[in-house]
Amino acid sequence: MGKKMLAGGQLKDALLHYSAAVDGDPSNYQTYYKRATVLLALGKSKSALPDLDKVIEMKPDFNAARLQRGNVKLKQGKLDEASTDFQEVINRDPTNKDAENQQKLIKPLKIDIKEAMELIEDENYNDAIALLTRCIEICPWDPELHEKRAECHIAQGDYLKAINDIRPTTKLRNDNTEGYLKLSGLYYNMGDAEESQIRECLKLDPDHKRCHDHYKKVKKLSKQMSSAQKYINENKWKECIEKSRVMLKTENKVNAYILKAHSHLCHCNMKDGNIKEAFSECNKVLNMDENNIYALCDRGDTYIINEQYEEAVNDYQKANQIDKENSRVHEGLNRAEKLLKQSKKRDYYKILGVKRNANKKEILKSYRQLAAKWHPDKYEGADKKSAEKAFIDIAAAKEVLTDPEKRSKFDNGEDPLDAEEQAQQNHGFHGFNPFESSGFQFNLGRNKFIYPKLDETQLEETLTSGHGPGGQSVNKTTNCVVLRHKPTGLFVKCHESRDLNVNKKLARIRLQEKLDLHQNKSRSLQSMAKKDAARKRAQKVKKTNERLQKLAAFKEREGLS
Structure with a gap:
């Protein structure tokens, strides 16, 4: 029965069978040997x-058991005991050729091991690794x-x-607390604050x-790292810092965690x-790891x-050379x-004199100050046309930078008020401005797209009183323009300026x-822009998920998960 189970690969069942046989007849050396084989x-x-020892004790001339024990001792590195068997x-x-061949391995092994130890003392790690691998x-x-x-490997930094x-030494040595401690230390030095191995200790x-x-x-550092990552995920930048x-x-002291902390501080x-x-923080990261893509971005x-x-283009170009498949690098x-x-064209931030990270309150404050200065009806200079142009630019800057969607476009290098650029972005036009020509059309698949041209004969314009820039009351003049498109009934109001022509x-x-x-x-410039942004x-x-899946697969493959 036991032989049948063993032949069929039912090892656990065979073990139970032979254990029962040993208990039933403890004087039978054959059952000990068969259980040892399983x-x-x-x-x-x-x-x-212990079973092989028992067999040899009961029957010293049983060569198969002695040869088997010698093989186990050899694999365990107990060379003298193996040689004796x-x-x-x-x-x-x-x-017996098997015993003869195994015996021939012992002496060269001892020489290789001795030489490997000498190579380690001489810090010749490559040759030592080659010899130890053979052993x-x-x-x-x-x-x-x-x-x-x-x-x-540790001396070479290959953790x-x-x-x-x-x-494997945590299993090869009984109660190997030192092995688990060393294992945890290696994970720690790699930047993986692994708690499970130290728990085993x-x-x-x-x-x-x-x-x-x-x-x-x-445990303390793992908690801090988790908190920092949580704050990043929640956009809580001050808490992350x-x-x-x-x-x-x-x-x-451990570079992996120093690098991680400075990376968080950089971001x-x-x-x-x-x-x-x-x-300062990004430079610290790049001084430690010049090819760190996250710090470059x-x-x-x-x-x-x-x-x-x-300088931004230079950093992103270097990042692109390192990883040509990174979506953040491409977008950046x-x-x-x-x-x-764009910086060589109209810059709305410069028009208002604010930084790119200015908030809405700062933008409106600057707008009010500049609008008051350049109002054509308040401007004291001789060149009223320049004042009018400046005020239109100021109003345009305010419109873009106080509208989250338009500001996002501008921050990504598009001018949402530049019709030519929007047409190029969304419909593939080049060198054509719809605002300076009649309504134009082109095909989008089976559908036609026609950008509307305002026909003055279809417009109804009325003037009313309103509020000027910055909430200033305007009572003496009617400079708020209400413009209605008669065929559709659509209308807009504009009272940005005290100058009627500007409005x-x-x-x-x-x-x-x-x-x-x-x-x-859905074919309008605005809708197409939204779709493009959503795409x-x-x-x-999608690319982020693919990267995370690859990372998870790598960790699982390398046993890091």
């Missing part, structure tokens, strides 16, 4: 040895060989390979001081608009906020290049946008 097949060499088999059976192929259950090779050597010895101290530190500084106080200071601090964004577009480079080009021009621009939305609906967001989410 245990070896299950990979339980430590449990198999092989020699006993040879003495009893000089024709481990013959003695895979020798914990000392794995530990020595791990030392070489992942060291982990692969230390991990404490399970074996709850009073182990070094394990307990390390566990406390790992504070928690990242705490991380540096907790761990200021969160940039997001919080702390330009000087962001540059964050510093690139900081350059953009600081209106240093050429595209944005930086557009902004560099008339602005009213016509806004009515034209409204007609486009009414007439073309870009979806692509970004």
Whole structure:
């Protein structure tokens, strides 16, 4: 029955069968040997040895058991004990080739191990690793060989390979608290504050001081790291900055955590608009890791906020050379290049004299001051035309920068008030301005798109009193323009300026946008722009998910999950 189970691969059932047989007849050396064979097949060499010892004690001339025990001892690295067993088999059976071949391995192994130890002392780690690897192929259950090779990998800074050597020693040595402590330390030095391995150490010895101290530190740092990441996910930049500084106080020696903390400080200071601090922290990261894509992108964004577009393009170009598939890099480079080009044209931030990270309150304050200065009816200079142009630019800047959607477009290198640019962005037109020509049309699949041209004969213009810029009451003149499109009934109001001509021009621009939305609906410039923005967001989410899936697969493949 046991033989049938063993032949059929039913090892656990076979083990139960032979254990029952041993209990039923403890004087039968054959059942001990068969149970040892099953245990070896299950990979339980430590449990198999007592059975083999029992067999040899009961029947010293049983060469098969002695040869099997010699093989186990050889794999465990107990070379002298293995050699004794092989020699006993040879003495009893000089024709036994298996024992003879195994015996021939012992002497060269001893020489290789001795030479490997000397190479380690001489810090010749590459040659030592090569020798130890050859020895481990013959003695895979020798914990000392794995530990020595791990030392070489650690000396070379290859913690992942060291982990692969230390991990089996936690099973090869009984109650290996030192192995679990070393394993946890390696994960920690890689930047993975792994708590599970150190918990295994404490399970074996709850009073182990070094394990307990390390566990406390790992738990504390893990909590701080989780909090910092949580604040990033919630856009709580000030809290992220504070928690990242705490991380540096907790761990200021292991580079992986120092780099992580400075990376958070680089990103969160940039997001919080702390330009000087962001540059400082991003530079610290790049001094430690010059190819850190996240720091290059964050510093690139900081350059953009600081209106240093050429520097931003340089950072994103370097990031693109490192990772050509990164969606954030592609979007950032595209944005930086557009902004560099845009900076040579009309810049709404410069028109209002505000920084790119200015809030709405700051924008409106600057707008009111400049609007009061450049009102054509208040302007004291001789060039009224220049004042009118300046005021139109100021009004346009206020319109764009106080509208989240338009501001987002402008921040990404598009001018939402530039009809030519919008046509190029959404419909593929080049060098054609719909505001300066009659209504134009083109095909979109089976549908036609026609951008509306205002016909003055279809407009009804009335004037009424209103409120001027900044809430100033206007009672003496009727300069609020109400412009209605008679065929559709659509209308707009405009009272941005005390200058009637300025308000008339602005009213016509806004009515034209409204007609486009009414007439073309989902094909309007505004709708197409929204769809394009949504498409870009979806692509970004998709690429982010793909990157996370690849990262998860890598961690699982490397045993880091």
